[in-house]
Amino acid sequence: MALQELCSQDQGRTRWSSGNMFGSNYQSDSSFSSSRCLFHFYIPVADYLDESPVQFGQISAAQSCSSVFSQDSILTSFSVPGDPRPLSAAASSQSVPLPFPHSHGTTTLAFMFQGGVLAAADTRSSCSGLVACPSSQKILPIHSHMVGTTSGTSADCALWKRILSRELRLYQLRHGRSLSTRGAAKLLSHMLHPFKGTELCVAATLCGWDGGEVDGRHDDDGCMVRTENVEKPEDTRLEKTQSSSSTQPNAANSSSSGPSLVYVCSDGTRLQGTLFSVGSGSPYAYSILDQEVRWELTLQEATAIAREAVYRATHRDAYSGNHVDIYHITSTGWTRRDREDLKEEYYRERERRERRLRRDATSV
Amino acid sequence: MLSAQNFGDSGKMKEYHYTGPVEHRFSPYTFNGGTVLAVAGEDFAIVASDTRLSEGYSIHSRDSPKCYKLTDTTVIGCSGFHGDCLTLTKIIDARLKMYKHSNNKTMTSGAIAAMLSTILYGRRFFPYYVYNIIGGLDEEGKGAVYSFDPVGSYQRDTYKAGGSASAMLQPLLDNQIGFKNMEGVQHVPLSQEKAVQLVKDVFISAAERDVYTGDALRICVITKEGINEQTIPLRKD
Numbered sequence: 001m002a003l004q005e006l007c008s009q010d011q012g013r014t015r016w017s018s019g020n021m022f023g024s025n026y027q028s029d030s031s032f033s034s035s036r037c038l039f040h041f042y043i044p045v046a047d048y049l050d051e052s053p054v055q056f057g058q059i060s061a062a063q064s065c066s067s068v069f070s071q072d073s074i075l076t077s078f079s080v081p082g083d084p085r086p087l088s089a090a091a092s093s094q095s096v097p098l099p100f101p102h103s104h105g106t107t108t109l110a111f112m113f114q115g116g117v118l119a120a121a122d123t124r125s126s127c128s129g130l131v132a133c134p135s136s137q138k139i140l141p142i143h144s145h146m147v148g149t150t151s152g153t154s155a156d157c158a159l160w161k162r163i164l165s166r167e168l169r170l171y172q173l174r175h176g177r178s179l180s181t182r183g184a185a186k187l188l189s190h191m192l193h194p195f196k197g198t199e200l201c202v203a204a205t206l207c208g209w210d211g212g213e214v215d216g217r218h219d220d221d222g223c224m225v226r227t228e229n230v231e232k233p234e235d236t237r238l239e240k241t242q243s244s245s246s247t248q249p250n251a252a253n254s255s256s257s258g259p260s261l262v263y264v265c266s267d268g269t270r271l272q273g274t275l276f277s278v279g280s281g282s283p284y285a286y287s288i289l290d291q292e293v294r295w296e297l298t299l300q301e302a303t304a305i306a307r308e309a310v311y312r313a314t315h316r317d318a319y320s321g322n323h324v325d326i327y328h329i330t331s332t333g334w335t336r337r338d339r340e341d342l343k344e345e346y347y348r349e350r351e352r353r354e355r356r357l358r359r360d361a362t363s364v
Numbered sequence: 365m366l367s368a369q370n371f372g373d374s375g376k377m378k379e380y381h382y383t384g385p386v387e388h389r390f391s392p393y394t395f396n397g398g399t400v401l402a403v404a405g406e407d408f409a410i411v412a413s414d415t416r417l418s419e420g421y422s423i424h425s426r427d428s429p430k431c432y433k434l435t436d437t438t439v440i441g442c443s444g445f446h447g448d449c450l451t452l453t454k455i456i457d458a459r460l461k462m463y464k465h466s467n468n469k470t471m472t473s474g475a476i477a478a479m480l481s482t483i484l485y486g487r488r489f490f491p492y493y494v495y496n497i498i499g500g501l502d503e504e505g506k507g508a509v510y511s512f513d514p515v516g517s518y519q520r521d522t523y524k525a526g527g528s529a530s531a532m533l534q535p536l537l538d539n540q541i542g543f544k545n546m547e548g549v550q551h552v553p554l555s556q557e558k559a560v561q562l563v564k565d566v567f568i569s570a571a572e573r574d575v576y577t578g579d580a581l582r583i584c585v586i587t588k589e590g591i592n593e594q595t596i597p598l599r600k601d
Binding site for chain 2: 137153154155159200
């Protein structure tokens, strides 16, 4: 079904090039750009798909699992008839006991303040007691104005974020405007819905700045609210924008533009809010955040609080640790603070405590 | 005599005492052992694996290397369930050929890694029980190592060990190549000769302590001149 067509191109590709799918119009040519089949005209995006050598999912262009893309139902005819193991979520959920555990366990947090949205996460990826990766990236950029924090199985999160980036880009091309954060969250939630009840585990907070093209208003402080489509980088994963964070962002309480934070979970939860923390270390992070987070924070204060929250969580939670990543999203895009090793922070903290004890001892 | 229960886990010995009636299920997976290691240098990459193929208490073969050459600049090491390793490498080869025919160029290491991620995730609910590590040269000629989990989560590393002895080897590599948790050391970049020697030493240590690792070591060194393979004997017991 959905995922199988998405990822297994083998049978799909050979059929495409052998040309027996759509009759006489079809040129049996293995290069994509020269195929001109009638059905392409129904879907404006088909040319884009033909030209760019995207490696996966382009045959079954959209998630056939999603009812949102009703116009793509034609493409579902690509579904491979001889598929021995259709990926129906219900049938295969608990049938095969796995010999290995998936990677889980994390601390991620995100909150809104007057300077935009701040997202922070640790970098430890653990796998039933073994640290599979001490420097994984848990905050993935989706496009230039949105990042998503990931929690749950890392393969699921990485892939679904990638699918979400692609779907947002397709939406932008088809409809001429970019989807808001709430829209993206709804899209992700609907894409994950068919897999409810399976062992898929994705708990993400989408943090973004919405363009607010509806009114096209400008802020008096000089912060430009974008009215055109936001730029989407080619390789959303590895890009690090150099744009500096906006100085006086508008404290946008309106729903159509400004910072936005939505939590999406693979069990179907979708919540909009101003503060979220997800993962095994989230209780510890919440205690710091609930105490300190206010709307009027400056960027430095907010960064310090996020860092402190992740640091305390990594100290107490076995499955969180190593480094902390901090991303800041404003109207000009996201910026990333350099990854910081929390081991050093632990030693600095200890030194501070010793100095304080010595000072108290001498003053008494 | 081994019960089907033993097939599903990582190969550790189970307690043999009576706990009551036990239902046995057929498990489509088994663990065939083996360790794979990859290291990326400035202008080279090394992929090494042992050549022992085992199952439970038996050794099926002493000459079953786990590195597979994909292109002139990329080698993949697969350990875990041997049946899935074979099928996965066949699928990757077929996809490489398809790419070559439709795009008229060979796939780069990064592209192979991205493709493998989706191949693995396509079987999210009945995964390939394979721990993959890809080693090769990227477009700029620098060494690149991509490590995967069985369902397709991957990232680029400088060094990675996978397979049965991975938990023993990875800390050693962290210390020797990553200079982690050491005070006051100079971070010298790894030369090719030192890296090959380190890999040999590391596998000799692994063969001492891991029963599923041994027999022989196959090292593939990837440079812009090509792929150079050597085989070194290890403990056979």
